[in-house]
Amino acid sequence: MSKTFKIYAVLFLVIAVLLGVLELSKKEVIDWRKNFDINQKSPFGLYVFDHEINQLLNNEVTKSEKSPFAFYGQNTKILPHNILLIQQNLDKSSAEKLLAEVNKGSDAIIINQHFPKFLEKQLKFLTTVVNYEDKNVLKLTDTKFKNDTVFIDKFPSSNGFYYLSSENEILGKSDYYKSELQANFIKINYGKGHVYLHSEPLVLTNYYLLKPENKKYIEDIFSYLPQRKTVWFVDSKSADSEAASSPLRFILANPALRYAWYLLWVGLILFVIFNVKRKQRIVPIIEPLKNTSVDFVKSIGNLYLQEGDFHDMMAKKSRYFLHRVRLDLMIDTKELDENFAQKIHLKTGKNLEKIKEVLVLIKKSQDPYSSVMKEDLHTLNKILDEILPQ
Incomplete structure (x- = not known):
């Protein structure tokens, strides 16, 4: 073993030990962004809900990466069913397809912070914003659910509904300030079916679902849906389970493996640089062929x-x-x-x-x-x- 190789080996070990010490002493930073991603275990991801929804709806849930417009364009003869959307940007074409299915007897539950103007006009409701500061309490209006509430103590959306038509029914309200009761869960009759709108998708995130006292509130929300097949429309970026489980994605998603991967490449690059610089042969000068x-x-x-x-x-x-x-x-x-x-x-x-x-x-x-x-x-x-x- 050459002396140069021993020096490189010692430097490599020293760097590895330093990076290991830094990694062990580093405090993990919590990602508080509202991503609503079914593959994210961060506080506001939907990882727990994704694993519990089959039990919640009796194993009759089908996830679709397609938009409602594309899905119902290919499934024109589907029987009445339940429709679930969570924090989705619903375009007009998809909203029209969704309402057409509801009109034929399906039930749709849309849990969004904001709703498109087309939907407000079609279903005859308006949304508003109420300042709850940083806290909010959600409860249901049905007396049998009076003890089932959720305390929102992290970044409430503060959105609600007002100017409801006579066909609409208030199923849930915000009750943090007694002087301000704001509807956040409503039921709208549409054709042969119903549309349920909830303005606080945070209740389905990991942070709140992992609290045992919130479980009943979630069960109560979905109890309004009949027992039948449910189609859950998810974002394609979060539904690609194969890509999420790929080896490289798995390595980069874990801090320890990610730093080990980077360290491996840095070591290989340094090894190549120092060895090629010393051992490269002299390039002979070749006279170009003369054009005769x-x-x-x-x-x-x-x-x-x-x-x-x-x-x-x-x-x-x-x-x-x-x-x-x-x-x-x-x-x-x-x-x-x-x-x-x-x-x-x-x-x-x-x-x-x-x-x-x-x-x-x-x-x-x-x-x-x-x-x-x-x-x-x-x-x-x-x-x-x-x-x-x-």
Whole structure:
């Protein structure tokens, strides 16, 4: 074992011990954000509710990541059932589909801090905000539930309902300040079914569900739903259980494993940096291959010039030009007549007289008995470069 490797090993162990000490001494920070995520164990996640809902509703719950609009678009003949939404941004299309199902006999319970204006107008209710400071008590109006309450002591939403029509029924109120009784749980008859609206979704979060005294209140809320199948619409970001249980997601979700993962990568990167820097071979200088194409062209040109065979050079130049006409301009070159000249003129836009002049020279180059001068070759080359530049 080399001395350098021993130094790296010691440094690696020292860093690992320091990170371990820092991790053990670090105080865990509680996430008090209202995420309403079924995979989150933070205070305001829905992890506990997600695991208890089947028992609460007698194992008849189906979760759907799709919006109500997409779900009912694919399930057009579904029997009357219960519908559950918790803290969802309900768009107008989904709300219309949901109300259509309620109209046919389904019951919907929506537990949201805020409700869309379309729903307020359609169901004839209004929402308001009452300042409860930082505390609130929720109770139910039915006398048989009079002892079942929930004490909201962390970030109440302070939302409620007012201006209810005669068809609406108040099922629950806020009762922290005796002078202010505010409806927060109402029942609305709609067609053959009913819509239940609750304005405080915090009652379903981990923080409140883990308190035994709150259990009865939650059971009372859902007791208004009939015993039948329930479709729970959840956010796709929180319903992706496969992604949530993936190995990397699991590692990053646990602080100890997350720091171990980071430490592993930092160690590997440092090891590669220090070893590559010392052990890299000298890169040899390789001369690039010399381009001899120009020299070859010059040699061929000098050869023809010395031979003085202008007729042969003119014939080759003519054949190359006709080849390009066939390939680039898509013009047949069998007949070099007036029609051929007109086609080239139309395709290239070049002077017709010069095109006719060059055709005369091309025909001259094709005649093995014609006499070609150096001036003929020069004129041909110049005009061809004007018609079809290289």
